Amino acid sequence: MTPSDQTALMAIGEAMDVRPGTKLFRQGDAATHIYMVESGVVRISHDLLDGKRQVLAFRWGGDVFGMAAGGRYLNNADALDKGRIQRFQAERLQELLLSRPHMQNRFLLQATAEISLQQHRIILMAKYDVVTKVVAFLLECCGNGQCFDPATQILKLPMSRPDIADYMGVATESVSRALGVLERRKIIHRHDMHHLAIDLPRLRDCARL
Amino acid sequence: MTPSDQTALMAIGEAMDVRPGTKLFRQGDAATHIYMVESGVVRISHDLLDGKRQVLAFRWGGDVFGMAAGGRYLNNADALDKGRIQRFQAERLQELLLSRPHMQNRFLLQATAEISLQQHRIILMAKYDVVTKVVAFLLECCGNGQCFDPATQILKLPMSRPDIADYMGVATESVSRALGVLERRKIIHRHDMHHLAIDLPRLRDCARL
DNA sequence: CGGTCGATTGAACTCGTTCAAAATCCGTGG
DNA sequence: CCACGGATTTTGAACGAGTTCAATCGACCG
Structure with missing residues (x-):
């Protein structure tokens, strides 16, 4: 990330301090923000109809989460640890990305890396x-x-x-x-x-x- | 996709006709191209050391595949059906995306949708x-x-x-x-x-x- | 009509689950 | 500092869904 991208991001960001148990969002909530972990650990999970729960990811320092296509979060995000989270309004981040193609490209690369990671996880679960x-x-x-x-x-x-x-x-x-x-x-x-x-x-x- | 994006894409694309069994790429190959299915079905799979195989996806008309971070494909892609595939040189597509932020945004949205789909799949496999x-x-x-x-x-x-x-x-x-x-x-x-x-x-x- | 390959059925077995009990951890208060 | 109590983890034993391996079936093709 270039220094200029970094400052542009910070300009629209909002930091929040969290403690263990802090709920960042629930599945079904309007997906207003994109989050980034600065420190601490966040659990991304999904509750099923029958009460079972799937943990989809743990997000550590530097990880991004809360990208939801469709206007609503599909998962829950909970802090497991004391830490600091940065969050960005979705529309403002969207604008920023459109105005900075290289920065958007970073997000795209990040997303394809995430897809590979999840494929790895599917293999792990299945085999x-x-x-x-x-x-x-x-x-x-x-x-x-x-x-x-x-x-x-x-x-x-x-x-x-x-x-x-x-x-x-x-x-x-x-x-x-x-x-x-x-x-x-x-x-x-x-x-x-x-x-x-x-x-x-x-x-x-x-x-x- | 705007008509202008469409034509810009076609300009750098290369169509190929495939028949059942055609290998588009193998895991480990240099990731030179991004593919898009025009018609037919493509199987994305991964071979494990012990000979087992995981099928990661079936790609249908309109689907994109072959995005690999890291310069090498991680999976195999094989046509299952007679069909037509469009492919784009990775660097040229990259350039095009950088010059057209809205088009890149489409890809980003597509990628996040793919992530949600895979999460669904993880839940399915696990529960x-x-x-x-x-x-x-x-x-x-x-x-x-x-x-x-x-x-x-x-x-x-x-x-x-x-x-x-x-x-x-x-x-x-x-x-x-x-x-x-x-x-x-x-x-x-x-x-x-x-x-x-x-x-x-x-x-x-x-x-x- | 016989032969081959993929799909289906059958039966034994295995790994992980489930349910219950014991052990351990950890915060609280004496 | 130590003892207590609730929650979490670990251990144990029985059970069950899915796998494995082998046999049968069925379709396609010469």
């Missing part, structure tokens, strides 16, 4: 067993400087077990069991519920994706 | 049983005038059972069994392998999505 899914999830988290400290090898997970389970499309108990397997294999060590010590190299070659 | 998955697949096909004739109620499926199975992330046999269930419930009738008579209203309320 791999529970342990592999959990490994993939942990690797995804480790990719974020936000919550993984390479020095101490400690991964800090801001989300609950049901969040992880609903993200990977499995039962909460299955996540527990998968973590148990990985711990017995000495690939991870559960310090406490939200802190894992991780042997990253071993975790990596445990995921033959 | 619903085989019969529901097949119902969703059939409904998706019926949405295409290409292959569903509302007058005769006949759906023409250009893809094989393994294609459907790999699309929904289930075994081929499970697709057969699901079709059997739907036929016993008089919701569909298998005329032959590639032609189904469909009771669309009943099919619709059989999918509580």
Whole structure:
């Protein structure tokens, strides 16, 4: 992002501080804003008629969310952590993008990257067993400087077990069991519920994706 | 799409006629072109290390595919049907989009719509049983005038059972069994392998999505 | 009419779910 | 600082939907 784009964005942006549990928007709400995470973690989820819930994504620092074609949000967005979110009025962002083709191009590239990521997720959900899914999830988290400290090898997970389970499309108990397997294999060590010590190299070659 | 955009696109486009089995590109190929289906059906799939295959999408008339961030295609694209495909050199399309912000915006909107569609697919894969998955697949096909004739109620499926199975992330046999269930419930009738008579209203309320 | 390939059916098995119980974590107040 | 209580996670055991593998069926083609 060019400095000029950056300042143009900030000019129409509005920062908000959030705490764990803050609801950014609900599915069905009018889609008035596009959001960007500055710090913290946001959970994007969708509630089904029968009460089940699918977690579609966790958004970390730098990620954009809330792009909805059709005027209404299709999902819920909730902060999991204390953090800071930037948001932009949809129309104003739209104008800005039209006036700055290179900036719009960044968004387009970002969107196609997102599509590839989701394809990866579809493959993961369809073809791999529970342990592999959990490994993939942990690797995804480790990719974020936000919550993984390479020095101490400690991964800090801001989300609950049901969040992880609903993200990977499995039962909460299955996540527990998968973590148990990985711990017995000495690939991870559960310090406490939200802190894992991780042997990253071993975790990596445990995921033959 | 404005007429002017249309002609600008055609100016850099190159039409190709395809027959069933034509390979448009393979995963790993240099991503030189963006494709658009004019008529026919294209299967987008991804091969895994262990020989399994995931079908990621079927692309029908009007659909765009082959957008790859990173210079290489991640997936395979194969024509399933006789048809006509338009393709555009990636760099030239990129230039064109930069010079026409509204046209780029269309692509961006298209991409966000695609993201929503894929989220729907993730939910489908994660939360619903085989019969529901097949119902969703059939409904998706019926949405295409290409292959569903509302007058005769006949759906023409250009893809094989393994294609459907790999699309929904289930075994081929499970697709057969699901079709059997739907036929016993008089919701569909298998005329032959590639032609189904469909009771669309009943099919619709059989999918509580 | 026989042969081949894809689709369907059948039967055993497996992985993940479900439901219930035990263990652990964590905030609160003594 | 430690003990208590509710919530979350983990563990255990039974169950079930879907897979797997093998056999049968059916359509298409020489």
